[in-house]
Amino acid sequence: MSALRPGRTDDRTIRIRLTDSPISRIGYWWATAVGFTWGFIWSTGPIERRHGLVIFTGMPKWTFGRGGSCVGGCYLTNHNTGERVLGHEAVHKAQWLRYGMLFPLLYLIAGRNPLKNRFEIEAGLEAGGYLPTRRTRSQPAPTRPPTLRRGRASNTP
Numbered sequence: 001m002s003a004l005r006p007g008r009t010d011d012r013t014i015r016i017r018l019t020d021s022p023i024s025r026i027g028y029w030w031a032t033a034v035g036f037t038w039g040f041i042w043s044t045g046p047i048e049r050r051h052g053l054v055i056f057t058g059m060p061k062w063t064f065g066r067g068g069s070c071v072g073g074c075y076l077t078n079h080n081t082g083e084r085v086l087g088h089e090a091v092h093k094a095q096w097l098r099y100g101m102l103f104p105l106l107y108l109i110a111g112r113n114p115l116k117n118r119f120e121i122e123a124g125l126e127a128g129g130y131l132p133t134r135r136t137r138s139q140p141a142p143t144r145p146p147t148l149r150r151g152r153a154s155n156t157p
Helices: 022-042 083-099 102-110 118-123
Strands: 047-050 053-056 068-071 074-077
Touching: 022 053, 022 068, 022 074, 022 083, 022 102, 053 083, 068 083, 083 102, 083 118, 102 118
Parallel strands: 053 074
Antiparallel strands: 047 053, 068 074
């Protein structure tokens, strides 16, 4: 019987780290390969690289969720490629890097409601288009176009 250190049960225990590890990196690269293949098959628009993502545009709406989906290092969308959205998706890419293939499972457990999903909250609800954008004092209030009226232009007979 071997002498055990206080607080340890067995010195022969192998601990496998699943997040921020080589194992999660393998999952990230696998997801990126799947996203790249899916995007390559269905994309009809330009394919570009921005914010560290390979962006596939012109995708049919049924090939991705909501306004677009980040799969590994790939972003699949029809046309939703604004700078704020890409910043949001870059956070999801970092989440894929951290969790690897655990990410889809953890995302599913976090729920479909983006207002309660911790991964969407971390990526930024406004940038993801889930909340209206807040205006700062330097931004002018949006103006409404003039309302066109039908009928007489004035009250005169």
